[in-house]
Amino acid sequence: MTMTRNPQLDQHGALKHLLSIEGLPRDVLVNILDTARPFVGVTEREVKKVPVLRGKSVFNLFFENSTRTRTTFEIAAKRLSADVINLNINASSASKGESLLDTISNLSAMDADMFVVRHSQSGAPFLIASHVREGISVINAGDGRHQHPTQALLDMYTIRHYKQSFTGLTVVIVGDVLHSRVARSQIHALSILGVPEIRVVGPKTLVPDSLGRMGVRVFNRMEEALTGVDVVSMLRLQNERMDGGLLPSAQEYYKSYGLTAERLALAKPDAIVLHPGPMNRGVEIESSVADGSQSVILPQVTFGIAVRMAVMSILGVG
Amino acid sequence: MTMTRNPQLDQHGALKHLLSIEGLPRDVLVNILDTARPFVGVTEREVKKVPVLRGKSVFNLFFENSTRTRTTFEIAAKRLSADVINLNINASSASKGESLLDTISNLSAMDADMFVVRHSQSGAPFLIASHVREGISVINAGDGRHQHPTQALLDMYTIRHYKQSFTGLTVVIVGDVLHSRVARSQIHALSILGVPEIRVVGPKTLVPDSLGRMGVRVFNRMEEALTGVDVVSMLRLQNERMDGGLLPSAQEYYKSYGLTAERLALAKPDAIVLHPGPMNRGVEIESSVADGSQSVILPQVTFGIAVRMAVMSILGVG
Amino acid sequence: MTMTRNPQLDQHGALKHLLSIEGLPRDVLVNILDTARPFVGVTEREVKKVPVLRGKSVFNLFFENSTRTRTTFEIAAKRLSADVINLNINASSASKGESLLDTISNLSAMDADMFVVRHSQSGAPFLIASHVREGISVINAGDGRHQHPTQALLDMYTIRHYKQSFTGLTVVIVGDVLHSRVARSQIHALSILGVPEIRVVGPKTLVPDSLGRMGVRVFNRMEEALTGVDVVSMLRLQNERMDGGLLPSAQEYYKSYGLTAERLALAKPDAIVLHPGPMNRGVEIESSVADGSQSVILPQVTFGIAVRMAVMSILGVG
Numbered sequence: 001m002t003m004t005r006n007p008q009l010d011q012h013g014a015l016k017h018l019l020s021i022e023g024l025p026r027d028v029l030v031n032i033l034d035t036a037r038p039f040v041g042v043t044e045r046e047v048k049k050v051p052v053l054r055g056k057s058v059f060n061l062f063f064e065n066s067t068r069t070r071t072t073f074e075i076a077a078k079r080l081s082a083d084v085i086n087l088n089i090n091a092s093s094a095s096k097g098e099s100l101l102d103t104i105s106n107l108s109a110m111d112a113d114m115f116v117v118r119h120s121q122s123g124a125p126f127l128i129a130s131h132v133r134e135g136i137s138v139i140n141a142g143d144g145r146h147q148h149p150t151q152a153l154l155d156m157y158t159i160r161h162y163k164q165s166f167t168g169l170t171v172v173i174v175g176d177v178l179h180s181r182v183a184r185s186q187i188h189a190l191s192i193l194g195v196p197e198i199r200v201v202g203p204k205t206l207v208p209d210s211l212g213r214m215g216v217r218v219f220n221r222m223e224e225a226l227t228g229v230d231v232v233s234m235l236r237l238q239n240e241r242m243d244g245g246l247l248p249s250a251q252e253y254y255k256s257y258g259l260t261a262e263r264l265a266l267a268k269p270d271a272i273v274l275h276p277g278p279m280n281r282g283v284e285i286e287s288s289v290a291d292g293s294q295s296v297i298l299p300q301v302t303f304g305i306a307v308r309m310a311v312m313s314i315l316g317v318g
Numbered sequence: 319m320t321m322t323r324n325p326q327l328d329q330h331g332a333l334k335h336l337l338s339i340e341g342l343p344r345d346v347l348v349n350i351l352d353t354a355r356p357f358v359g360v361t362e363r364e365v366k367k368v369p370v371l372r373g374k375s376v377f378n379l380f381f382e383n384s385t386r387t388r389t390t391f392e393i394a395a396k397r398l399s400a401d402v403i404n405l406n407i408n409a410s411s412a413s414k415g416e417s418l419l420d421t422i423s424n425l426s427a428m429d430a431d432m433f434v435v436r437h438s439q440s441g442a443p444f445l446i447a448s449h450v451r452e453g454i455s456v457i458n459a460g461d462g463r464h465q466h467p468t469q470a471l472l473d474m475y476t477i478r479h480y481k482q483s484f485t486g487l488t489v490v491i492v493g494d495v496l497h498s499r500v501a502r503s504q505i506h507a508l509s510i511l512g513v514p515e516i517r518v519v520g521p522k523t524l525v526p527d528s529l530g531r532m533g534v535r536v537f538n539r540m541e542e543a544l545t546g547v548d549v550v551s552m553l554r555l556q557n558e559r560m561d562g563g564l565l566p567s568a569q570e571y572y573k574s575y576g577l578t579a580e581r582l583a584l585a586k587p588d589a590i591v592l593h594p595g596p597m598n599r600g601v602e603i604e605s606s607v608a609d610g611s612q613s614v615i616l617p618q619v620t621f622g623i624a625v626r627m628a629v630m631s632i633l634g635v636g
Numbered sequence: 637m638t639m640t641r642n643p644q645l646d647q648h649g650a651l652k653h654l655l656s657i658e659g660l661p662r663d664v665l666v667n668i669l670d671t672a673r674p675f676v677g678v679t680e681r682e683v684k685k686v687p688v689l690r691g692k693s694v695f696n697l698f699f700e701n702s703t704r705t706r707t708t709f710e711i712a713a714k715r716l717s718a719d720v721i722n723l724n725i726n727a728s729s730a731s732k733g734e735s736l737l738d739t740i741s742n743l744s745a746m747d748a749d750m751f752v753v754r755h756s757q758s759g760a761p762f763l764i765a766s767h768v769r770e771g772i773s774v775i776n777a778g779d780g781r782h783q784h785p786t787q788a789l790l791d792m793y794t795i796r797h798y799k800q801s802f803t804g805l806t807v808v809i810v811g812d813v814l815h816s817r818v819a820r821s822q823i824h825a826l827s828i829l830g831v832p833e834i835r836v837v838g839p840k841t842l843v844p845d846s847l848g849r850m851g852v853r854v855f856n857r858m859e860e861a862l863t864g865v866d867v868v869s870m871l872r873l874q875n876e877r878m879d880g881g882l883l884p885s886a887q888e889y890y891k892s893y894g895l896t897a898e899r900l901a902l903a904k905p906d907a908i909v910l911h912p913g914p915m916n917r918g919v920e921i922e923s924s925v926a927d928g929s930q931s932v933i934l935p936q937v938t939f940g941i942a943v944r945m946a947v948m949s950i951l952g953v954g
Contacts, residue, residue: 044429045373046373047372047373048373048374048375048401048429049372049373049401054683054685055681055682055683055684055685055715056684057684057711057714057715067405067406067407068424071403071405071425071428072428074403075375075401075403075428075429078375078401078403079373079375079401083684083685083711083714083715085707085710085711085714087703087707088703089703098913098914098915099917102913102914102915102917103914105934106704106913106914106934106937107707108934109934109935109937109938110707110708110711110937110938110940110941111680111684111711111938111941277416277420277424278416278420278421278424279416279420281417281420298423298424298426298427299427300427301424301427301428302427302428302429304428305428305429362747363691364691365690365691366691366692366693366719366747367690367691367719385723385724385725386742389721389723389743389746390746392721393693393719393721393746393747396693396719396721397691397719595734595738595742596734596738596739596742597734597738599735599738616741616742616744616745617745618745619742619745619746620745620746620747622746623746623747
């Protein structure tokens with residue numbers, strides 16, 4: 001139907017890879033969220049396994065270390081009864097000088113069904129997806145500063161769970177929006193799902209005015225940005241940025257952009273607080289807020305398993 | 319029933335975590351040993367799996383590296399049909415500055431059923447157990463110098479297997495009793511199970527008289543301590559102690575406290591020799607004794623799988 | 637039947653370990669290839685699992701890092717429904733000073749059924765096989781410069797797949813034959829299966845005339861060696877050799893021994909090209925040849941899974 005083909009979709013518009021939220025039709029996103037719903041139930045049952053991916057081989061290809069994200073995909077795949085192979089590629093063939101694409105060709109020849117790819121270089125999962133043979137699916141588990149689509153999807157699931165619908169919401173994303181793959185993916189997802197007002201806030205070095213081109217309202221004062229919002233989505237502060245001189249210090253940052261109980265009071269009374277973790281308590285968020293009644297940070301983790309099960313099952317049986 | 323609540327037991331006195339041998343009622347220990355018995359059979363069958371923990375998620379949280387111990391828990395969990403997730407936490411979130419309790423909250427939110435925890439800090443598994451939500455069990459797989467309860471339980475299983483009962487035995491523990499979590503757990507277990515005479519022996523720096531407060535007889539001469547015993551439980555000598563000046567050298571140590579065939583002859587003729595492994599042959603034990611007819615060191619390993627299956631199945635269905 | 641017992645065979649001549657191709661009867665090799673055939677089908681089915689090793693515990697003991705080889709065995713074992721335990725021994729007990737045989741005794745006592753062993757020292761898998769108790773099988777996954785039998789078997793499977801029979805073939809092995817466990821295993825397998833002409837080619841330092849004693853024709857000019865062959869088996873060039881002064885440089889090597897399209901034209905028109913991977917494109921092989929129509933390098937990987945499944949199933953039910 002579409003004239004310019006999205007490499008994530010097959011000719012009938014069905015998802016065949018999950019590489020980026022950008023360019024995905026609304027109904028594809030909604031379908032993932034709807035599919036995730038019963039999987040929240042699965043993880044609470046006595047026997048958490050469903051046979052959806054029995055006999056399928058899922059490869060966790062982590063070219064960049066992330067035990068946390070790798071674990072969520074590993075659990076999701078195992079609860080779908082898949083065989084999971086974890087590959088930390090730093091120490092392996094990479095050191096023997098094999099190219100990325102030769103590595104992928106080899107693993108494909110082992111009859112892989114799905115690759116979950118984390119890579120420090122933006123676009124690596126796209127390159128891999130363009131290279132694998134028909135029938136193998138690629139899931140982007142975070143590539144450079146580019147995208148982290150399953151994180152955005154679990155955020156959307158969480159927002160829908162607490163707010164029912166997207167169409168009346170004001171959402172603010174707080175922190176290093178410029179360098180964050182989480183923020184980039186969230187902005188796309190919120191737009192596609194019809195959130196009328198998306199705000200971003202942070203210091204000018206990390207949230208420049210040019211971000212306005214993404215269809216968001218840019219703020220540099222935290223108090224202003226929080227006023228009247230339904231959802232506060234905190235980003236993790238990368239310590240590397242502070243070393244690089246883009247930020248003065250953790251204390252300075254907290255003074256201006258830390259989410260304190262006092263500042264949160266400017267949002268709507270029923271506003272929810274999201275954070276992708278791991279949190280820097282006392283840097284981007286006050287401890288009492290992280291553990292407070294408006295925090296939905298732990299439910300995000302639970303929904304994250306269900307959303308990854310949904311993505312894998314849609315791709316795996318597709 | 320009890321006035322002071324043991325955090326390992328629920329209100330009915332049933333085991334909900336295994337953190338320490340200290341304070342466990344005798345019938346809880348005996349129940350674990352009895353439950354382990356048929357699992358020794360399981361590991362010898364053609365198909366070694368039983369469906370006791372099917373669909374349960376067991377997390378091996380190793381904050382301190384121990385491939386050997388991790389492997390025994392991994393095998394035990396897989397033979398109970400659980401899904402096992404291995405997490406080596408050093409390289410992970412810890413380096414991203416996340417607190418221990420935030421890590422645990424996150425993993426709990428992934429619908430974990432059981433945490434097997436190894437940590438260099440004494441008490442860490444207690445902290446974790448006090449933090450997890452109802453329904454998640456914590457097993458201490460060794461914390462600092464404090465406890466290593468499953469090691470003590472497999473030792474008890476081994477002793478009961480070869481000696482039938484505990485009530486007539488003399489048991490000696492040889493080595494660095496002061497710093498050993500294995501020794502500490504053994505002493506508690508032997509006391510609870512009714513062993514009338516528990517001896518400890520080693521150099522004064524590692525086996526000070528003050529250990530007498532634990533209800534054991536303290537010896538500093540090996541020959542004296544071995545005389546007439548039914549069970550010799552060797553401890554592993556930590557090389558770090560020698561660097562620290564607490565011990566002269568491996569040769570010196572062996573001369574005074576190495577278990578030679580000659581010394582073992584002082585024990586009862588049917589005395590058995592235990593060692594938690596890995597052994598330093600020629601340092602704490604003579605090679606011919608390690609491989610000799612009185613050694614039950616390899617059966618300990620076999621029973622160790624069964625005992626860990628027993629603990630996991632009691633906690634998992636509890 | 638045989639007077640000198642091969643430690644790989646039981647008294648009835650059945651395979652009980654796979655340590656080396658050398659000395660295996662032809663019918664044992666053919667049986668492995670025949671058994672592998674239906675497993676190629678398995679890996680292409682929707683549900684790739686067969687219950688052949690259900691409840692069996694397979695230990696991947698990698699004393700030398702090789703993610704690639706370890707992965708192929710892990711997949712093969714999981715598709716046979718075995719429980720797989722991966723042990724990277726460098727970081728573990730080895731550092732605690734435990735001997736290789738104590739490590740093996742311990743793992744055996746955990747009721748292991750099969751050890752897949754990779755070790756930098758030639759002969760280590762033989763030592764292990766001589767030490768394990770009856771009923772445990774050992775598979776050599778590469779030992780020093782000695783043998784890599786499953787690699788040779790997958791090469792044989794690939795050759796038979798494309799050439800139907802071995803008895804009319806001319807096969808050339810190109811590269812560092814002297815130091816290669818792959819070459820050594822291939823030469824034995826090709827001889828046993830009746831290949832009438834086995835050639836080896838490379839610089840005199842890596843392919844000395846003395847190799848003629850293995851029953852092969854030794855060449856030092858690539859063009860001569862390639863002329864009229866049915867199968868070209870490339871070896872991976874170890875960069876370490878160049879550092880050691882045995883070779884001038886990658887460029888020099890490529891000039892004399894690189895498999896270019898031009899040189900390949902000297903072989904029979906339907907000649908096939910094998911490489912065990914990972915490839916050094918532009919060093920031992922031209923990229924267009926690696927990806928060309930005569931290359932069977934990726935089918936080798938696919939067949940490799942099936943061949944490893946065959947070996948494991950023969951050993952596991954034997």
